[in-house]
Amino acid sequence: MDSLKHEILSQRVRQIKPSGIRKFFDIINTMPDVISLGVGEPDFVTPEHIRQAGIASIQEGRTQYTSNQGTLALREEIALMLQRRYGLSYDPVSQLLVTIGVSEGLDIALRAILDPGDEVICPDPGYVAYEAGIILADGVSVPVPTYAQHGFAVRAAEIATAITPRTRVILIGSPNNPTGAVIPREELEGIARLAIAHDLIVISDEVYSRLVYGVEHVSISALPGMQERTILLDGFSKAYAMTGWRIGYVAAPAYLLSGMLKIHQYTIMCAGTAAQEAALQALRHGEEDVVRMHDEYARRGKMLVSGFNRIGLPCGEPHGAFYAFPYIGNTGLSDEEFAEKLLLEEEVAVVPGSSFGAAGTGYVRAAYCTAYDKLEAALVRIERFIKKYA
Structure with missing residues (x-):
């Protein structure tokens, strides 16, 4: 019976490794005093005016389905924002789609493009859902290692x-989860030349695009010749502290978006109405909130990275997102051992770098989207912990 239970699952599902992040979350849930640097979850509450927009939608009875693509008002506002930020012109009717977070956008992009055996080049380390999404779309993940000496870009x-x-697709995430790397313009230009020369599609995950520190965020869509071959993914979870609202969007040429829309129509129907109205409020009136949270993340990140270097865990400066990626190899522990022992002995949660790909081995991801005083306390505990293994 056990073999039957195993065999009844598809080969695609059996290929997918259990998330290395979830293992630690399960332990964290049994430890009330843990300081978690493991979850990429803003500790800010969704700003009040954004919450009220969602509440008003419910209270006023606007609870029906919207268009499959999302409300036209929200798509028009997204189009205006992309024009302001990047000088890009997207048609709200045929080139924009509101999704259930960026995760759905990635899923339907891959499924719309890939045939069995098609290859997708993606960064290593990279977000854990990249490889799984490629496998579920019957594709083949081709990781490209990144290195600390290049800021993991x-x-x-x-x-x-x-x-x-x-090869059919180049998948990039900038800023990167887990390293905080931001791909410089000159490298994006090189990637664009490759995509054009080899007739490839680029999927660009830019969900952390508003959380960039001291460098320029460039969308590859805005480079010459790239809008017509790029699927731009972004959303509201990180910049507006709206993770639980599950709202993202896809911006893509019509010939690509039409394929994604087919999958979205049959699997999702549409994003939640109240969440869409909250997202519309965020775009129209949430800029001060974004700046406030961005500046606080920058303050926290500077302190945490400085602290890691001070206590003997070499850590480069992340230029985006809210993750530090210190090297822990000098402790004599593997990244898995380091994370597990730190959690059990000092009640501080980090995620092993190898959870994000082979190139993350020897590192851990520490999220600094928790309170400043908790980060300070975590550093005290981590320093005490590594002295035991020095």
Whole structure:
């Protein structure tokens, strides 16, 4: 019976490794005093005026389905924002789609493009859902390693060596989860040249695009010749502290969006109405909230990275998102051992870097989207912990 239970699952599902992050979350849930640096969850509450917009939608009875693509008002506002930020012109009717977070956008993008065996080049380390999403779309993940000496930014030269006749997609995330890397303009230009030369689609995950520190965020969609071959993914979870609202969007040329819309129509129908109205309020009136949270993340990140370096865990400066990625190899522990022992002995949660790919081995991800005083307390505990293993 056990073999039957195993075999009844598809080969795609059996290929997917259990999330290395969830293992630690399950332990965290049994430990009330843990300081969690493991979850990419803003500790800010969704701003009041945004919450009230969602509440008003419910109280006033606007609870029906919207268009499959999302309300036209929200799509029009997204189009205006993309024009302001990047100088990009998207048609709200045929080139924009509101999704259940960026995760759905990634899923339907991959499923709309890939045939069995098609290859997707993606950064290593990279967000855990990238590889799983590629497998579920019957594709083949081709990780390209990134390195601390380059700030963990994926480089065009390494992508070039990974391209084969089966390559269909280059998948990038900038800023990157888990490293906080922001891909410099010159590397994006190199990636764009590769995409054009080899007739590839680029999927660009930019959910942390508003959380960038001291450098320029460039959307590859805005580079010459790239809007027509790029699927831009972004959303409201991180910048507006709206993780639980599950609202993202896709901006893509009509010939690509039409394929994604087919999948979205049959699997999702539409994003939640109240959440869409909250997102509309966020775009129209939430800029001060974004700036306030951005500046606080920058303050926290500076302190945490400085602290890691001070206590002997080498850590480069993350230029985006809200993650630090210190090297823990000098402790003599593997990243898995480090994370598990730190959690059990000092009640501080971090995530092993190897959970995000082989190139993350020897590192841990520490999220600084928790309160400043908790980060200070976590550093005290981590310093005490590593002295035991020095």
